[in-house]
Amino acid sequence: MAAAVVWRRGAAWLRSCRGNRELPGVPRARGCAGSREVVPTCERYAVRRLPFARLADGDVAFFERLMPGRVITGEEEVKPFNVDWLKSVREPQLALRVPCFHCRLQPAGVEAPDNGRGVSDSQVLADGSALDCLTSLRKDNTGYDLKQLFIGSEGTLGVITAVSILCPQRPKAVNVAFLGCQSFAKVLETFTTCRAMLGEILSAYEFMDEKCMELVETHLKLSSPVADSPFYVLIETSGSNSTHDEEKLHNFLERAMASGLVTDGTVATDEKKIKVLWSLRERITEALTHEGYVYKYDISLPVGKLYDLVTDMRARLGQSAKNVVGYGHLGDGNLHLNITAESYSHSLLEAIEPFVYEWTARCSGSISAEHGLGFKKRHFIHYSKPHEAVLLMQQFKAMLDPKGILNPYKTLPSAPDRSAC
Amino acid sequence: MAAAVVWRRGAAWLRSCRGNRELPGVPRARGCAGSREVVPTCERYAVRRLPFARLADGDVAFFERLMPGRVITGEEEVKPFNVDWLKSVREPQLALRVPCFHCRLQPAGVEAPDNGRGVSDSQVLADGSALDCLTSLRKDNTGYDLKQLFIGSEGTLGVITAVSILCPQRPKAVNVAFLGCQSFAKVLETFTTCRAMLGEILSAYEFMDEKCMELVETHLKLSSPVADSPFYVLIETSGSNSTHDEEKLHNFLERAMASGLVTDGTVATDEKKIKVLWSLRERITEALTHEGYVYKYDISLPVGKLYDLVTDMRARLGQSAKNVVGYGHLGDGNLHLNITAESYSHSLLEAIEPFVYEWTARCSGSISAEHGLGFKKRHFIHYSKPHEAVLLMQQFKAMLDPKGILNPYKTLPSAPDRSAC
Known part of the structure; x- marks a missing residue:
């Protein structure tokens, strides 16, 4: 695998962007309203570049010496590395291909060595020193648990170069049920029932609303396996005994249907059908990209309030949004709120933010549940x-990365004393 | 609940201890060899006290004002707070009783609210500021995961004042099997078999050697429920369906007995008998204290090598130790190695350390698996x-606690530039 490291080339280019500067403050969307064009980052967001943003020819020559033939400068060759995955912004034209990950995973399903269950990592710090804490031990309480600070820090404290992962036994039996519910209250009650009845074999509880189903049907030509419903639930079980697991699942479904929690459903036990059911849930993101511009929010909330945010947002935005949809990992209290429009619009963004963050903060939720704050949300961390x-x-950032060279402009608001160009 | 905070009283007392100073370096046991007397800490270990170790009358008066009636000075009243739980060392005579924990746990077995599954904590830092990161969210990726740095830091970075704990459903069925094995190799093979056959309901896999059984029989008058064996295994299952769980356990035991992995065994399904079986394993520590002085090591290792350390240590120490025993959480790769003698002996300590740490380091193990390095092992962290x-x-320590006032002399070797009295 390879990653592309992208720098902005040359002071002239940088100067052309600096006129837009509005910092310190929240990055503000600008320009391009109403356009579906992929615009340069600096045209959409005010960003105060640090000195190393200026790449000199000497820098390029240095990397050419270090990794001959891996520095890409050709416009077409570089393009795919320079556009974000949502195709909303792009960066200039220089990329460096570097080897990224070398994976060595224990084959699943065989007896993992018993010392292979720990989780640890190794890092390279900003000063170039290596921090090798890689171990396969599950328990290690010697000093502070440094790895935890790096996990989820989005590369802003160090570059993780090796990971030791807990490999559980591959489950011998996997089942997936896809169900229709008439209200979100029933989705919640179904969750409570299934936690009690499926217990230790419950490995996923996902939900999606009817809008999501419409999107995957329309854009990806997938078919719903159950009757139209306001909400859908995907339940996965993973266990060691297929007879036991199927019996548990059967008992649960019987209860859920009999009590009216669920109005329609289907169950898959073979791998192919399981994949088909999962794709309805997992390809929502892909379907959304066909809608135009997508405003994405990754929120965690007390599950009882999880869908209220979608309803409130839908009411607030009215016709100004194309779609307001909600899906996610209900078992983890994690909502993916997505709002679509034909194209990026600054006024729509202002209707969404900071409303979405204020709403979340009032419920003591997290404005960034699993994906990190990154570049766009770092100034909202206080919510x-x-x-x-x-x-x-x-x-911590200042101590570990005093020059701010590690994944700059991400995760945290700049400290007041940080020097900038 | 209440905790006792103990200070050393007065400069005169401190001066009497400082003649023993040998730092910088590893704390060295001294004095008291051959004696079972509980000696002052400073007589056994060289410890370089920091300036705040001198408690003036003004300090006592301050706490009297702050918490009237909670400062204890009476010799007899204070005694139980001033001796460590192994009754090996003691501290001088002033204690302050402070309220310690206020627990509010979700009642087990009822439907925990779905937002009650996260883990988080709140701290008070060394400068007195409060860091309130208490949340009940399972997923929260806003910035760095600060709580992880405090968990396991033994109070050296901050005082944890509140904790949010993941409360899983109380299992509806719990079973415990207590088995005899003829070798440690069979203990390991039994573990592999039971991981495969018990899968998601396996909640504990513990082992103890025959010496441990002798100790609980001799000192606590407990009876082994199975025929004498070189090793014993305790397996616990926790699940949601007693019929399924008992069937899984039965199938596993049939396989284990038929293949000769296990030579004798008993199973408990009712709570009372389960407690009796667990007490054989859990009361080993208590039985050990009846032996005299106990050298305790909490090691994690690749499970294949777990018991080799006990065998090697037994051979190394020969008659100089009363007993060398091994037990622990095999499922976690965690060995509790305990060595007993009639009384504390410096020469025996020198035969054990650093041998035990060097042995562990050669196997890429941890010299402190679950209990932390504390005071005695902080200088061995490099292993x-x-x-x-x-x-x-x-x-991190210098940044968060520049004066070194939080649980001093613990976890880390002093930084070279740390000032000392």
């Missing part, structure tokens, strides 16, 4: 973390 | 962590 915690994070 | 990691930990 989910107290001031003291952010200050402490900034101190 | 399990690279120099760069220890340096980074010391930087």
Whole structure:
């Protein structure tokens, strides 16, 4: 595998962007409203570049010496590395291909060695020193648990170069049920029932609303396996005894149908049908990209309030949005709220933010459940973390990366004393 | 609940201890060899006290004002708070009783609210500021995962004041099997078999050697429920369907007995008998304290090598130790190696350490699996962590607790530039 590291080339280019500067403050969308064109990042967001953003010819020559033939400068060759996966913004034309990951995973389903269950990692720090804490031990309480600080830090504290992963036994039996529910209240009640009845074999509880189903049907030509419903639930079980698991699932479904929690459903036990059911849920993101511009929010909330945010947002935006949809990992309290429009619109963004963050904060939720704050949401961290915690994070960042060279402009708001170009 | 915070009282007392100073370096046991007397800490270990170790009358008065009636000075009243739980060392005579924990747990077995599954905590930092990151969300990726740095830091970075704990459903069925094995190789093979056959309901796999059984029989008058064996295994299952679980367990036991992995065994399904079986394993520590002085090591290793350390240590120490025993959480790769003697002996300690740490390091194990390095093992951290990691930990400590007032003399070797009295 290879990753592309992208720099902005040359001071002239940089100067052309700096006129847009509005910092310090929240990055503000600008320009391009109403356009589906993939615009340069600096045209959409005000970003205060740090000194290393200027790439000199000497830098290119250095990397050419280090990794001959891996520096790409051809416009067409570089293009795919320079556009974000949502195709909303792009970067200039220089990329460096570097080897990224070397995976060595224990084959699933065989007896994993008993010392292979721990989780650990190794990093390279900003000063170039290597921090090798890779171990396969499950328990290790010697000093502070440094790896935890790097996990989820989005590369802003160090570059993770090796990971040791807990490999559980491959389940001998996997079942998936895809069900229709008439309300979100029934989705919740079904969850409570299935936690009690499926217990230790429940490995996923996902939900999606009818709008999501419409999108995968329309854009991807997938077919719903159950009767039209306002909500759909996907339940997966993973266990060691297929007879036991099927019996548990059967008992649960009988209860759920008899009590009216679920109005229609289908069950898959063979791998092919399981994949088909999962694709209805997993390809929603792909279907959304066909809609135009997508405003994406990855929120965690107390599950009882999970869908209220979608309903409130839908009411708030009215006709100004094309679609407001909700799906996600209900078992984890994780909602993916997605709002689509024909193209990017600054006024629509202003109707969504900070409303979505304020709403989440009122429910003590997280504005970034699993994907990280990245570039767009770093200035909203205060909606989910107290001031003291952010200050402490900034101190860690300053200590580990005093020059701010590691994945710059991400995760945290800049500390007040950070120098900038 | 209440905790006792103990200070050393007065400069005169401190001066009497400082003659023993040998730092910087590993704390060295001294004095008291051959005696079972509970000696002052400073007589056994060289410890370089920091300035706040001197408690003035003004300090006592301050706490009297803060918490009237909670400062204890009476010799007899204070005694139980001033001796460590192994009754090996004691501290001088002033204690302050402070309220410690206020627990509010979700009642087990009822439907836990779905937002109650996260894990988080709140801390008070060394400068007195509160860091309130308490949340009940399972997923929250806003910034760095600060709580992880505090968990397991033994109070050296902050005082944890509140904890949010993941409460799984209380299992509807619990079974315990207690088995005899003829060799450690069979203990390992039994583990592999039971992981495959019990899968998702396996909640504990513990082992103990025959010496451990002798100790609980001799000192606590417990009876082994199975025929004498070189090794014993305790297996616990926790699930949601007793019929399924008992069938799985029955199938596993049939296989284990038929293949000669296990030579005798008993199974408990009712709570009372389950407790009796668990007590054989859980009361080993208590039985050991009746032996005299106990040298305790909490090691994690690749499970294949777990018992070799006990065998090697037994051969090394010969008659100089009363007993060398091994037991632990085999499922976690965690060995509790315990060595007993009539009384504390410095020469025996020197025969054990650093041999035990060197042995562990050669197998890429951890010298402190679950209990932390504390006071005695902090200078041995390098056997399990690279120099760069220890340096980074010391930087974190210096940043968060520049005066070194939080649980001093624990977890990390002092940084070279730390001032001392």
